[in-house]
Amino acid sequence: MVDMVYRLQDTICDAIGALDASSYREDEWTREEGGGGRSRVFSEGNVFEKAGVNVSVVHGTLSPEAAAKMGGGHDLVGEDLDFFATGLSLVLHPHNPMAPTVHANYRYFERGEGVVEGSWWFGGGADLTPSYLFEEDAVHFHQVHKNVCDRHEVADYDAYKTWCDDYFHIKHRGERRGVGGVFFDDLRSQSKEVCFAFVEDCASHFLEAYMPILERRRTMAFTAQQKEWQQLRRGRYVEFNLVYDRGTKFGLTTNGRIESILMSLPLTSRWEYCHEVKPGSEEEAMMNVLRQPVDWLNR
């Protein structure tokens, strides 16, 4: 898993760098309590306003509070609080409001020696957050992920698709963050090798799921008004990440590297009081989908 996340960080950063005509800033960091990571963030490119691809490989002792906030291992409460965790996490925010933001995360977590039933698990997923709806983009993103899931008996696209819609839910707005994708956690229903094979396959298809979408949107014409709508949607992204995202909350309360955790936030965002979309507008079409998730592959 550790090899995989480092290899994938290279592959994805190479792809971004080639497209973006820019290079990343790399920060290797260590964590006082054990382990560290390697953050790479593109900030000056012509395609992305901000694009971060982080790897972390950490270990230490969980506080009971942090253990309670985790995705899996619920049966281990009060048990061994030593942990090992590794993962790849990325968020790409393009400049063009027609090009969607994308987020992906693939992770492995272990408590104690990672031998006891329930003491290790994988998690991950990827989700797409457009400001303007292009149905073919949502269909493509979901189809790539369904294809991966269908190749692995341990995976279940329908369940992971619903899990994604449920997780990326800005409850106080009654809106989803985007058009979804897949989300899974506490994956340990088969052997480590079988689960890892799925996670690796999923992660390895990230570029195939996202890059064709980016290619067709990144040079589209847009108006100042459309850029402003993107900024309002960026505000919603901030709301989700700071209010609900478990990874962010976990990082903020466990002395994580703040700049790596918050690289997921967009470069700029906007909040207008009581903003409303115009009936029949493109913005309303987007909102309808955020308010009522669509089963993109079975319409």
Add this chain to the structure above:
Amino acid sequence: MVDMVYRLQDTICDAIGALDASSYREDEWTREEGGGGRSRVFSEGNVFEKAGVNVSVVHGTLSPEAAAKMGGGHDLVGEDLDFFATGLSLVLHPHNPMAPTVHANYRYFERGEGVVEGSWWFGGGADLTPSYLFEEDAVHFHQVHKNVCDRHEVADYDAYKTWCDDYFHIKHRGERRGVGGVFFDDLRSQSKEVCFAFVEDCASHFLEAYMPILERRRTMAFTAQQKEWQQLRRGRYVEFNLVYDRGTKFGLTTNGRIESILMSLPLTSRWEYCHEVKPGSEEEAMMNVLRQPVDWLNR
């Protein structure tokens, strides 16, 4: 208290409107579970990018979860969950990066009939959030609040000043939100009348504490770089409000009116990866004070 918050909303909105050459949008709203409020937000002015002044007068039944998140009434856990609450809450974000953002809140809370010891309390305070440090502004803001506290035996400026520094603490950044002010909660050490007299005096001096500062800063010249620094500080304001602010968290989990709760967010904000201030710069002078609160009236 209800009369006071409505009267003060009028007074403050009149002052803003006169300065800002603009008018507010007013929304009277009702809450399904009981009560409602009146929100007024200025959005198109020449002085403020966004300025909201909200009154709420609500009642209902607390969830045990919500009750646990409240400021006072800790001895009443499991007791009567009916509540009545009223308050005035305002956040003013000026355009000019030399002019500080200000926040104030004055509130009364009651559980059950509000008769039993510990079943009623006042809370409130005001704090100043500059992007650039003008020491005389911080001194003035604190002095006005100290003068009010000194007139009331029930109040304690030194304690409220420290409470403010502790409360408006962006823990994951190791920074305070601004240069502080006063913050108090669970105020019930003397009679309702005595506590109210202090709260009313404090609230009635809000304009005296803030307006002279705004007057001297709102037309100062500034550069694009200074505007960008303001936007980064706006990002920190968002971080505090969404991650830590008790009022915001309480509102988001109790079906409050979202647009009224989140009117506190700035119009626009910015996050740059690993931004650092230049040694010896004005921005560094500001950061030093945010990292280590100053006792403005006893230097």
